[in-house]
Amino acid sequence: MLTYLDVHLMYTLPVIGALALISWPFLTRSEIFKIALICGISIVYTTPWDNYVVWKGGWTYPEDRVLAFIGYVPVEEYMFFVIQSTMTSLWALLCVRWSTPCLNFNYDRSTYLLIRWIPIAGFGVLAVVGYEIAVPGHHTFYTGCVLWWMCPVLMFMWYGGGNFFVKKIVSATAAVILPSLYLCWVDQLALKNNVWHINKLTSYNVFVAEDLPYEEAFFFFVVNFTIVLAGACFDKARGIMETYTSEYPLRFAINGPYINQMLRAFIVSEYLMPSVVTEDIQKSINVLNVASKSFTTASFLFQAGIRLDLIILYAFCRVTDDMIDNEPDINKKKIKLQLTEKFINELFADRKSDYDVKKKSHTVNINWAQYETKLTDVEMSSFRALTRIAFYLPRKPFYELLAGYQWDIDGRLFRNEADLMEYCNYVAGSVGVLCVYIMMYRCDDDKFDLLESYDYVIDKAQQMGRVLQLVNIARDIVTDSKTLGRCYIPTEYMDDKQEEIRILCDEKNPRSLGDKKLKKYSKRMIQLADQYQSESVDAIKCLPNEVRGSVLAATEIYRGNISAIKTSPTYPTRAALPRLHKIFLGLYSLYIKSNRFIL
Numbered sequence: 001m002l003t004y005l006d007v008h009l010m011y012t013l014p015v016i017g018a019l020a021l022i023s024w025p026f027l028t029r030s031e032i033f034k035i036a037l038i039c040g041i042s043i044v045y046t047t048p049w050d051n052y053v054v055w056k057g058g059w060t061y062p063e064d065r066v067l068a069f070i071g072y073v074p075v076e077e078y079m080f081f082v083i084q085s086t087m088t089s090l091w092a093l094l095c096v097r098w099s100t101p102c103l104n105f106n107y108d109r110s111t112y113l114l115i116r117w118i119p120i121a122g123f124g125v126l127a128v129v130g131y132e133i134a135v136p137g138h139h140t141f142y143t144g145c146v147l148w149w150m151c152p153v154l155m156f157m158w159y160g161g162g163n164f165f166v167k168k169i170v171s172a173t174a175a176v177i178l179p180s181l182y183l184c185w186v187d188q189l190a191l192k193n194n195v196w197h198i199n200k201l202t203s204y205n206v207f208v209a210e211d212l213p214y215e216e217a218f219f220f221f222v223v224n225f226t227i228v229l230a231g232a233c234f235d236k237a238r239g240i241m242e243t244y245t246s247e248y249p250l251r252f253a254i255n256g257p258y259i260n261q262m263l264r265a266f267i268v269s270e271y272l273m274p275s276v277v278t279e280d281i282q283k284s285i286n287v288l289n290v291a292s293k294s295f296t297t298a299s300f301l302f303q304a305g306i307r308l309d310l311i312i313l314y315a316f317c318r319v320t321d322d323m324i325d326n327e328p329d330i331n332k333k334k335i336k337l338q339l340t341e342k343f344i345n346e347l348f349a350d351r352k353s354d355y356d357v358k359k360k361s362h363t364v365n366i367n368w369a370q371y372e373t374k375l376t377d378v379e380m381s382s383f384r385a386l387t388r389i390a391f392y393l394p395r396k397p398f399y400e401l402l403a404g405y406q407w408d409i410d411g412r413l414f415r416n417e418a419d420l421m422e423y424c425n426y427v428a429g430s431v432g433v434l435c436v437y438i439m440m441y442r443c444d445d446d447k448f449d450l451l452e453s454y455d456y457v458i459d460k461a462q463q464m465g466r467v468l469q470l471v472n473i474a475r476d477i478v479t480d481s482k483t484l485g486r487c488y489i490p491t492e493y494m495d496d497k498q499e500e501i502r503i504l505c506d507e508k509n510p511r512s513l514g515d516k517k518l519k520k521y522s523k524r525m526i527q528l529a530d531q532y533q534s535e536s537v538d539a540i541k542c543l544p545n546e547v548r549g550s551v552l553a554a555t556e557i558y559r560g561n562i563s564a565i566k567t568s569p570t571y572p573t574r575a576a577l578p579r580l581h582k583i584f585l586g587l588y589s590l591y592i593k594s595n596r597f598i599l
């Protein structure tokens, strides 16, 4: 005999367990808060309704199939409120987390208002109709009860989150449909086994599948739609706060002021916010997508707020690097570097020391006119985007990055590994430090602070940056020579220094060195990278919990280039792992390898 508890033990709880296992790397504090909030609201809002419907005979439970009743409803039914909310929210997380929230903002006023008000009017009418037809004992009762119960909530949520939901319609629909179909199947099983009965007098007696009254399917779809919409409202509010940091300055925290800010962000219409911010972000994302498949793949493993700021930082680093690399005239290169330095000076003009950071966003006085004439659209966008996150970043790493660019302009050669490491520190150690600041500020724990381990972590983040830069150099010997006439190989590695430098930097014909030599140089730098990697990787355990797996995965995906070099019989040009291999490497690091930093 199947009982209601068996239904949970066999069909709902194992699914929640499996979904929790799959989604745990993405279950940040704010995601857990969101799910808990949805569960809490669902218990409070559904309890009186469910008791009312059972009292009026909408459905019944044989006493021998349930543990006990609280009011008119069995305890397993109360459990179900939490189970359905959790199951659908976890599944929705897996469906919708991949896109950057601000890209789902609708800035067009007229379509925004139509998408907002037409469904709200529809829900309003349905609520009234539902109330009218929810006559106890009548076959319209069940349908009517679902309508008057859910439609007012949908009206409220649609006001703030409807447009956001529509922009994510494909993933949001998948989030609604699959758990609804699954619950229909479980329900059908329970109905067949007499775990509960739907009253024939208060329903239409229309069956969508064998033994499954249409009202049951309708119920699951409507409730799951409400749960996914509630999640979308939360994500929209967070997206607004993380995109418009000046207007919404508070960091994530579970307290009154933050929740108040969140409500404001939920209510606000996206079209009232400046769309240029999102356009800048879109351009930064394009820069990343075009420039680096490794970091594009890795970026998806971070929660939306951290991902966004990492992308902004990436785009700034990439365009400033390209501004210099792609400019053939040496004098123009210098002018571009000066311009970037001027911008950094203006951006950090109010800092008292190299590592001084601000707690809240504030207006920065930048004379944009002088940049507009000299920078391209994409460059301007990445400069502007950085301006919105710079308040919590220190200035020193930016100056180090510029010092690295200066080395490139000067075409400096590296005599030995010490020179190589110094360069790597400038261009990538600096980036490692900035990544740590982003993760500290944007993580879901406003109390998180590195305190005692600060120097250690910063040191190791620089080291990890150096590791990735070494991989980059070991991979790009051919491209650096051919496109830039640059050689980053320490000259102490070379048998005939002058000749090889001539071939690489002047002749730009790296292939004439032969695969054997190119591979030899590459492998020496990879060895160095591996040694530093094993020294730095342990510091990951000092980072906020929610980013540990993602940081490991990001660095491992990039280091995957090493195996692409090693497994190639010749020295490949820009060796890279296939996309699927990168995804596998990322997931393996995220789920398995990172456990030693988390457990």
Ligand SMILES: CC(C)=CCC/C(C)=C/CC/C(C)=C/CC/C(C)=C/[C@@H]1[C@@H](COP(=O)(O)OP(=O)(O)O)[C@]1(C)CC/C=C(\C)CC/C=C(\C)CCC=C(C)C
Binding pocket: 288, 291, 292, 293, 294, 295, 296, 298, 299, 310, 311, 313, 314, 317, 318, 321, 427, 428, 431, 432, 433, 435, 436, 457, 460, 461, 462, 464, 465, 468, 469, 470, 472, 536, 537, 539, 540, 543, 551, 554
């Ligand atoms: C997930 C994500 C979007 C991350 C972005 C990280 C980021 C901001 C990278 C900046 C990249 C950049 C363009 C820097 C300019 C100098 C430069 C060229 C550096 C090389 C990067 C490679 O980028 P590229 O565009 O060439 O990519 P492809 O090879 O074409 O795929 C570098 C190799 C530097 C990268 C260095 C880091 C990302 C720092 C890593 C360190 C941490 C994350 C800290 C870890 C913390 C501890 C405690 C260990």
